[in-house]
Amino acid sequence: MHAIIRCQGKGLLHMNDDPRKPIMSLRNVDMYYEIKRGLLKQPARIGAVVDVSLDIHEGEVLAVVGESGCGKTTLGNVIIGMLKPTRGQILYNGKDLSQMTRQELKEFRSSVQLVQQDSYAALNPVKTLYHSLCGPVLHKKLARNKAEALKMVHEALDMVEISHEELDKYPHELSGGQRQRILMARAILMRPKLIVADEPVSMIDVSLRISILNLMAKLNKTLNIAFVYITHDFGTARYIARNGNICIMYLGKMVEYGNVQRVLEHPSHPYLQALLTAVPVPDPEIAKKKRNLPLKSIEMPSVAAPPPGCRFHPRCPYSVDICETEEPVLLEHNEGLCACHRVKELPQWSLRADR
Amino acid sequence: MTPKNIIEVRDLTVEFKKPRGSLLAVNHVDFDLREGSVTALVGESGSGKTTLAFTMLNIVNTTGKILSGSVNYNGTDVLKLKGEQLRRYRWKEISMIFQSAQSSLNPLMTIQQHFWETYLVHEPEADEKKVIPRFFRLLEDVMLDPDRVLKLYPHELSGGMKQRVMIAFSMLLSPRVIILDEPTTALDVITQDYIFSILDKIHNETGISMLLLTHDIGVVAKVADRIAVMYAGRIVEVGDIFTVFRHTAHPYAKALITTAPSLLDTDKDKEPIKGSPPDLIDLPPGCAFHPRCPYATEVCREKCPALTMIGEDHYVACHNSLPGKGAAAYE
Numbered sequence: 001m002h003a004i005i006r007c008q009g010k011g012l013l014h015m016n017d018d019p020r021k022p023i024m025s026l027r028n029v030d031m032y033y034e035i036k037r038g039l040l041k042q043p044a045r046i047g048a049v050v051d052v053s054l055d056i057h058e059g060e061v062l063a064v065v066g067e068s069g070c071g072k073t074t075l076g077n078v079i080i081g082m083l084k085p086t087r088g089q090i091l092y093n094g095k096d097l098s099q100m101t102r103q104e105l106k107e108f109r110s111s112v113q114l115v116q117q118d119s120y121a122a123l124n125p126v127k128t129l130y131h132s133l134c135g136p137v138l139h140k141k142l143a144r145n146k147a148e149a150l151k152m153v154h155e156a157l158d159m160v161e162i163s164h165e166e167l168d169k170y171p172h173e174l175s176g177g178q179r180q181r182i183l184m185a186r187a188i189l190m191r192p193k194l195i196v197a198d199e200p201v202s203m204i205d206v207s208l209r210i211s212i213l214n215l216m217a218k219l220n221k222t223l224n225i226a227f228v229y230i231t232h233d234f235g236t237a238r239y240i241a242r243n244g245n246i247c248i249m250y251l252g253k254m255v256e257y258g259n260v261q262r263v264l265e266h267p268s269h270p271y272l273q274a275l276l277t278a279v280p281v282p283d284p285e286i287a288k289k290k291r292n293l294p295l296k297s298i299e300m301p302s303v304a305a306p307p308p309g310c311r312f313h314p315r316c317p318y319s320v321d322i323c324e325t326e327e328p329v330l331l332e333h334n335e336g337l338c339a340c341h342r343v344k345e346l347p348q349w350s351l352r353a354d355r
Numbered sequence: 356m357t358p359k360n361i362i363e364v365r366d367l368t369v370e371f372k373k374p375r376g377s378l379l380a381v382n383h384v385d386f387d388l389r390e391g392s393v394t395a396l397v398g399e400s401g402s403g404k405t406t407l408a409f410t411m412l413n414i415v416n417t418t419g420k421i422l423s424g425s426v427n428y429n430g431t432d433v434l435k436l437k438g439e440q441l442r443r444y445r446w447k448e449i450s451m452i453f454q455s456a457q458s459s460l461n462p463l464m465t466i467q468q469h470f471w472e473t474y475l476v477h478e479p480e481a482d483e484k485k486v487i488p489r490f491f492r493l494l495e496d497v498m499l500d501p502d503r504v505l506k507l508y509p510h511e512l513s514g515g516m517k518q519r520v521m522i523a524f525s526m527l528l529s530p531r532v533i534i535l536d537e538p539t540t541a542l543d544v545i546t547q548d549y550i551f552s553i554l555d556k557i558h559n560e561t562g563i564s565m566l567l568l569t570h571d572i573g574v575v576a577k578v579a580d581r582i583a584v585m586y587a588g589r590i591v592e593v594g595d596i597f598t599v600f601r602h603t604a605h606p607y608a609k610a611l612i613t614t615a616p617s618l619l620d621t622d623k624d625k626e627p628i629k630g631s632p633p634d635l636i637d638l639p640p641g642c643a644f645h646p647r648c649p650y651a652t653e654v655c656r657e658k659c660p661a662l663t664m665i666g667e668d669h670y671v672a673c674h675n676s677l678p679g680k681g682a683a684a685y686e
Contacts, residue, residue: 067543175631205399206570207607210614211627232543235573235616239625261621278548280573282615284596287577298549299513351619 022055022091023193023226024079024112029053029088031074035304046304048074049085050252053330056194059224061217061244063237063260067275069303070249072230076196079228080114081105110140113187117199119179123171129182130167133157137189156185159222160215177208181215188219194226195219201236213240234279238264248272251303251311258336265351268338270294271312273349310341318342361532361564362388362411362449367424369406369415376636380406380419382588385662388532393558393565395575395596397611398585399632404568405454407585408534410434411566412445428532447477450525451534455541457517460509466494466520467505470527477528493523497553515546522553529561536568551578572615576600581668584608587633587643590662594669604671606648642674650675 031049048071056062056079066072077083078090081097090097092108100108116122123132133156134149143149154164160181171179180200187195197216201209213236219225231237237246241260248256248269256269267273274295281287297315301307307314313323322341330337333344340346364386371378380403388394388411396404409415411426413433426433428448436444453459460469470490471483478486494501497519509517518538525533535554539547555578558565567579575582576596583593584605592605603609610628630647633639639646645655654674662672 067545177631205632206572206615207399207611207628208631210616210625213616214624214627233616234618235620238618238620239616242621264618275544276618278544279618280544280548280571280577281619282572282576282612282617283619284576284600286619287573293545293548295545298515298545300543300545 020057020059023058023093024056025089025091025094026052026054026079027089027091029078029085029090031071031078031083032086044304047071047252047306048303049078051088052249052254053088054247054254054257056226056228058193059220059226061220061227061229061241063229063231063241063244063246064249065231065234065237065246066249067232067300069251069300071252071303072232072249073198075249076114076198076228076230079194080112080196081108082114110190111193113190113192113195115180115183115187115195115197115200117203119176119183119203120171122183123179125171128168128170129174132171133167133182133186133189136186140190142189142191152189153185156189159188159219160185175208176204177212180204180212184212184215184219188223188225192225194228196228196230198230199232200229202231202233209236210239216240234264234276235282248275251301251306253311253339254330254337255312255340256336256338257330258334262334263336266334267349267351268333268336268343268346269312269340270316270318270346274315276351310339318346358392359390360387361390361428362386363427364407364410365425365427367407367410367426368422369403369410369419370422371419373636378635379588379638380635381410384424384588384590386583386590386593388564388566389581390564391562392581393567393579394581394583395567395569395579396583396585397569397572397575399570401632401635402585403588404585405536408451408536408566408568411532411534412449412451413441414445443477446473446525446530447528448530449532449534450528450530452521452525452536452538454536456521456538457509457514457541459521460517462509465506465508466512469524470505473524473527493526494520496526496557497523498549499523515542515550518542518546518550519553522550522557526557526563530563532564532566534566534568537570538567539574540569540571547574554578572612573617584611587635587638589643589659589672591644591673592671593662594666598666598669602666602669604665604669604676605644605673606650606675607644608671642672 029049029052033046033048034043035046036043052075064072064075078085133153137143137149137152143152157164162178162181201212204212216227217240220227229237229240238260244260245258246260246263247254250271256263256272267276274293277291277293294317295315296317301314309325310323310328313319328339328341330339364384367381367384368379369381371380384407398404406415410421411433413436415421421434467490474481474486490505491501494504499516499519512520539550557563569575579596582596582599584591586607592599592608600612603612614625614627628647633643641657642655642660645651652675660672660674662670664670665676
């Protein structure tokens, strides 16, 4: 079955011949926040996610990368159904979330789990891990009795490589890395099809990051759980999603999408090219080479008042008249998708060219 | 020619008393900051890098106590300075940009008031009209528009702009050393790149010595010319950046460098460091890294290794990479 991406009403694009079916699809999803500015004034509308369409396939790892304020966390919250989008459809197994019955919604909420950035804030500090882990299992009636629930929890702990004795501990007695593993265990107990991991390693000691990423890769492989990995770090994104896809966001919009290896080696969008130029590489011989940022300005415009036309045009070194007036749509380019008017005329840019 | 050290830390130990026992945040550390260098001090949270930097300014928190050692700056022991002398030394000789520098600014003061207040404390005779051109030049150095920025309050600036103001601010009294504690952790990569290009420019123009505290190996590779790796309150490896990256001798430093996910890595599985960072109050005996070290031998469990020279400007504290065996011990 062809995986399909619908591009802003401009018809269907056959992205790739991914044989896996999409478990989740976003169709032209908008998420606007309203900020009240007083009684009489019109509330300000902030487009955290604007017109995003994408498919998440069974067992896929999708990396969502962007700078702070690009809407990546909001997108994650929309995917797990925590935020109701202001426009657009979210389909889970082909079924619209807003049309689901109570029972179907319940199933959906178990099947799509979230792993947060701050593992300490995500666990109840006055409950032992036993309560934090067994509670949801019993509540969701995944086990008939406590003994069965405990057995399930033990299996999950084995999966995330945490010893069973830790169950009697409180969250503050564990290290950051262990807590993150507990969050993973709590997520997989619900037998999910998809886990949205929002910056899961950014608060963890550097020496432990790789082990958490390896754990995610293991869960992905052995349990066939799809992952949406939200991050600002290209290094970890490439590591975890090496066979998957990547989606680059800028000021609420998706600007580029495609296979991780291809997109990072040969980025099409000028914004992504600038971002990748700025990423420091852990090798002094490469990192010390002087490279100028292909950018006109380093200041990011406010999400509350995005520039007209292409949102990147005030900073883009290649912008022309059309970029200031007309918003580019995502179009197929180089086996991926890119939203840029001048994508075909841009000079070739390669990750390694000047490194 | 031997390079000159601007700061020499000798046998420094800093203790924090905790209900559970004593915690040695810095444990018999020797450390040199070369004049005119950009030295990166790398380590995980809790490795003691911030405490080590604090002793260089003699600002260790009250619960902490300096048990032994000295910090030599140009022939004076900073730890012995008191009152007025210490106040003159701080900022004028060494300035520091603290972690989350962005909250170091007073929300009720404009940027100009910040600059002027600090300047006045150090130069009580100064005339505000005469020093304003100096404020202008400092802000221009960090690519900010002084006309506008000097009149603004901190909340009117973006994160990257505040960080640039802090850099200009730290240069106010032309110090000879600047300590940067995680200067870009809260910033996006593009802003980070820009901040480091500004710091690079300032370094080239003034020859100022910099000590950069970070845990980001990518940033170290890009910015530093020397690197010191800290683990559990001790320095485990120091040296020239190219030497340390190419011939990493300490197993912990090696793991830190090789497991950093890189944008350029295509399809490699990385082996994580096993175990987790040690409990600083209850350190393992011998080498603090031995429970996590794949090369640990009997001696590692008993004796703590000393920092030993294994090559030109390359020192390591590991029993299994002594001179002769060198870095090749792990190949």
